[in-house]
Amino acid sequence: MEHIISVTVENKFGVLSRVAGLFSGRGFNIESLSVAPTLDPSMSQMTIVTSGDERIIEQIVKQLNKLIDVIKVVDLNETEFVSRETAIIKVHTKDVDRAEALRIVDIFRANVIDSTPTTYTIEVSGDPKKIEAIINLLQPLGIKELVRTGRVAVAREPVRQAAVQAKKIARE
């Protein structure tokens, strides 16, 4: 099963290789990994999308925690979370296709961030299904280049859960 793991790490050299080395050395799978500094520049936030059965995920979380440069590990699947991915897609646009490309951009609330007489460069952000969908639609036009960020994710604030809990208690 797919899991999104959010990892707070020290922002210093070599940390990425420790995390990546842990996954490769133990045969764990990385689907995507994104990393950038947090508000506190001494720390970075990694979002790792991985998959495995319960035992493997438990090991991944424990092994990540064991790394000395890792400050915090959260398996987001254990809570509610929101996740987003951005893709930048360069498509061929012959005259006849330009309007079609723009329509698709419109439907997906994507943006054209660069344009030449023969290409549009489109930026789209959303959950992976949305990205897959726009890619499928743009493919017939001819995709010249495609880059994806991999997912970033954050746990939802437990407001709703708290509300549900409060209601439950009230009912009892």
Add this chain to the structure above:
Amino acid sequence: MKLTGAEIFIECLKREGVKTLFALPGGVVLKIFDTLYQQKDVEVILTRHEQGAGHMAEGYAKATGKAGVCLVTSGPGMTNVITALADAYMDSVPVVCFSGQVPTSLIGNDAFQEADNIGLSRPCTKYNFLVKDVNDLAATIKEAFYIATTGRPGPVLVDIPKDVSMAKADFTYPNSVSIRGYNPTVEGNKWQIKQAAEAIMKAKKPILYVGGGVVFSGASQELLELAEMTQIPVDMTLMGLGAFPGEHPLSMGMLGMHGTYQANMAMHYSDLVIAIGARFDDRVTGKVSEFCPHAKVIHVDIDPTSIRKNIHVDIPIVGDCRTVLRELNQILRATVNGEQKDLRKPWWDQIRDWQQAHPLAYHQEKEGPIKPQQVVKRLYELTKDRDPIVATDVGQHQMWAAQYFKLAKPNRWLTSGGLGTMGFGFPAAMGAQAAFRDRLVLCIAGDGSIQMNMQEMATAVLSKLPVKIIILNNGFHGMVRQWQDLFYEGRYASSNLGTTPDFVKLAEAYGAVGLRVKKVGDLDAVLKEALATDKPVIVDVPTYPYENCYPMIPAGGCNHEMILEDPPELKMKQSGGDKVTPEDKDTVLTA
């Protein structure tokens, strides 16, 4: 006053109580060696190979419980010490290794003797540091010792570029360390410990399964109290030998692939496995799906990743073995009564039956070839009053040593368990001897593995480390030959060493003492002579080449399905075809 990086290095070692440094110089660490040369607080033991330096640091650490320290140069110095670091990582040995690095301005330029020390050591160290600024050196060394010796211990590498060892900085040594991503759990969860105590009270067929964690946390006394109070038998892993007295009536000996019959049977049929500081290694579990099929499992370990890595655990307790056992004992002291003894009487009857049915056994004829087990057994009996430290290499001799050398106390057993590093024993023994100059340190080796770090004999002679090496010389990589006999139809592919040096002459060539046991009748006399010598000694003991180590659970086999002796076809073959030598009952010895 400002100190150079090299001076800071030495000051830090002194603050950490390091008296012995196992080291080999090279271009980029010359400044450090030059500074070491001009002081007397830290003794430098010059090794002949960096792997030797690493294993010596391990031996020192295992015998003392403190961090062992080694210093190597860049490039090949670093790559040579990797095996020792990997070994220390697998067996959780606190080692701090300092490596030289090319000047910071040259890093990444493929400079002479440059290697990516951090990249090379990352998968085989607990942590590693590259010190880019001399102002960070002292704090880094403090952190290195802290990480190596706390939590689950392990090796830590500190990479020091040449310019950092020469640059100057003010020296202040931090009093404490705080690393926000590193906070080992020492205290076990109280509720879980209570659950464990309840399970122990109720169990009809409990077994203690203890490993190296008990040794490292110094929990032997607590373990003894637990076992005696609850009358639970104790299985030890290879790394756990010495954690519980080997001759204690509750001791089942070693478990696992070459464990005793009773240890493995008790594990398989138990209803409660109490694992303490052990990690359910594949050499212990055998076939995981049929491991301890009837048992509830309690697992105490300081490393959360060890828990539920291989085996389902019912009551996990993350914490230091000693701290957890104290808490557990406290609860049990108030609850244990005579009832448990009655409850477990059938279990003990069963265990005593197993012990009697298949004790460790071998067959030594009075005039026949020397059996390796006989050598270990006599060595044990001749030395046990001197409380020796015993190192081994890896292979058949290691397993016989584990079976027949019944250690009474922890920190006496230096062996390479997880990585199975041939060539470990001799340098590890030297490391222990360097820590305890007056103690008896033995190294039980094979003729194959001793040759992997033979060069360190020069170090032993030079540094006056009078280790006694007993070579069980069978002319083979014996364990490989055993597997070939059992699983590869006796095709001895590259296991027959063909030619081995004359170890007596070799010892003498180095300026050590060489002795040889020519026949079984001379064994005691020669061993005694060796033990009475105050120099490094090699005792070459030519042994019966085809002796196999039993019991044996084939890799991936089930724990209660042990091979207990040579299969009939192998017996036929080894006795020279059709005739089988009659067994002389009078000479069957058991231990």
